[in-house]
Amino acid sequence: MADTKITKRADDYTRWYTDVIAAAEMADHAPVKGCMVIRPNGYAIWEKMQRALDDMFKATGHQNAYFPLLIPESFLEKEAEHVEGFAPEVATVTHAGSGKLDEPLVIRPTSETIIWNSYRNWIQSYRDLPLLINQWANVVRWEKRTRLFLRTTEFLWQEGHTAHATYEDAEKEALTILEVYRRFAEDYMAMPVISGLKSESEKFAGADHTYTIEAMMQDGKALQAGTSHHLGQNFAKAFDVQFQTEKGGLEYVCATSWGVSTRLIGALIMAHGDDRGIVIPPRLAATQLAIIPIFRKPEQQAEVMGRIQKLTRDMDSVSYHIDDREQRSPGWKFNHWEQRGIPIRMEIGPKDIEKNQVVLVRRDTGEKSFVSQDGLHRTVRDMLLTIQGDLYKKALEFRESRSRHVDELDSFNGILDGEAGFLWSHWCGSAACEEKIKDQTKATIRCIPSGDEREEGKCIACGQSSDRRVIFGRAY
C-alpha cells in the first residue's frame, strides 16, 4: 500500500489535516458524497475509544441496547423543536422494493424518537426508573459541508438515552455523563476540555438545556467534542411516557440523551498531530511499542530476533508489534510508525545486544534514549505514562497560551485572524447580542463554563451588566 508523504505543514490547516489522515492511512472519501471509509488504522482508535467509554458507561450503571436504523417520518414530527432542528438534514427513504412506501422512513439522524416510542411501553411505574440505556450505532445527517471525521454524512457514535422520575435525577444524569466525557477526553485522549452549558441558540433541538465539552485544536479553533442533553419532559410528552409515582400519581418522566462520535478521532488528530503524522496517546494506541530489529547478516538476524523474543516474553501490559518485514529498511519503518502515531519505537541491533541496551524513541518529542535491557518492561511502561501525561500538559499549555480575557468586541477579529483561541468575555445572555457577535466576528459562544467564577462586567455587545465570562471562539 502506498505510503504518503506529508509535504509540509501548509499555511492551510485544512490541507495539513487531510495530509495527516492520508499519511496515516486512516480514512478515504466514499463514493457517496460526505461519507467516509474508515481504514483499519483509523478504526483501531475508535475501537479503543469504544472500549474505554463502554466501561465508563457500565460503571455508571448503563446498559447497551439497539434500536432501528429506519424511523417513521411522523415520529420526528411529534416534538416541535426537534423536527425543526433536524428536518433540513434528514435523509428519507421513499421507496422499497418495487413500490412507493405509504409513509416515508427517515434514516436516523439521532434516535430519540424511535427510542421513546419503545420507552412508552417499557415504563409504567417509578419502579421502572431510572432507565439507563446506551446504543452504539451509525447515524446519517445530510450536512451541506463535510470534513473527514469532523462532520461526515454518516458517522459512528454512541447515544445514551435515559429516563428518570424527577427533573433533579435527570439533571444529575446529564452531569454524570458530562463528567464521564471530560474524564475520557482528558485521561484517555490527553485532550483538555472545558465543560459547560450551551447557549439557547446552540443547544440540542428538543432539549431543555445542553452541556458540552469544548476542546481547542492546534490552529486555535474550537471543537465540540461531546454533548449531554437534559431533555426535560419534552420527549415524554411527545411520546406520552407516563409513570405511576410512589404516591399513586401519574407523571411524565424526565429524560437525557448524550453522545460522542467518530469526530473524536478528528479531534485527536488535530489536538496532537504534527508534520510527521498523527500522535496517539498511549492509552488509545492499539500498538504502543513498535519494535524494529536491525541486522545485516542472517546470523545477526537470528540473534536479534532471539533477543526480541526474550525481551518481550514478559511484556504483558504493553501492546507491542515486532516489525520483522525483511523487504523494508529500518528507516522506512521508522517513518511508517511515526506517521501512524505509535507512542514508542524500539530499535535493537547487534551493537545494542553487545551493550545490553535498546534504543527507545518517543513519538511525541522525538527524544531518543539508550536504555538497559534489564527491566525493559518497566522502562517502557513508565515512558508510556510519561508520554500520556506530557501530551496532556502540552495541549493544556497551548490552550492556556491561546486563551485571554477580552473586553472589547472590536479586538475580536484581530485576535481571531491572528492567534485564534478562546476569548473569555462578558455576555448579557441575550440571543440578539450572541447573533450580532457571530455576524461580526464568526465567533460563537462555545460554552458557559461550569463552576462559580462570578465576575461583574459588561456585555461586550450591548454594554449591559453581566455576572460571568463565557467562552467565545471560532469553531469547526
Next chain:
RNA sequence: CGGGGCGUAGCGUAGUCUGGUCAUCGCGCCUGCUUUGGGAGCAGGAGGCCGGGAGUUCGAAUCUCCCCGCCCCGACCA
C-alpha cells in the same frame, strides 16, 4: 445554493496564456544486482480515450461552447 479553483498513469504533478516530436517529472509498482542504525542506490521495465461531448483548425491536453465530477471559501452544522 452563491463566489473561487481544479480535472493529465495507482497517487501527486509540468505543459494550457502564445495550437505543431508535449505527453513531463516525482512517488508507487515490476525485474536484476548491491544494500539495510532515518523514508536505500544503480540499471532496466510496465502503466495514459490529457474528465465527457460537440465545435474551430491541415493539426487540439492547449482555443470556443455545453455537460459531468472534485476541492476550497461562504450560507448551513441538533
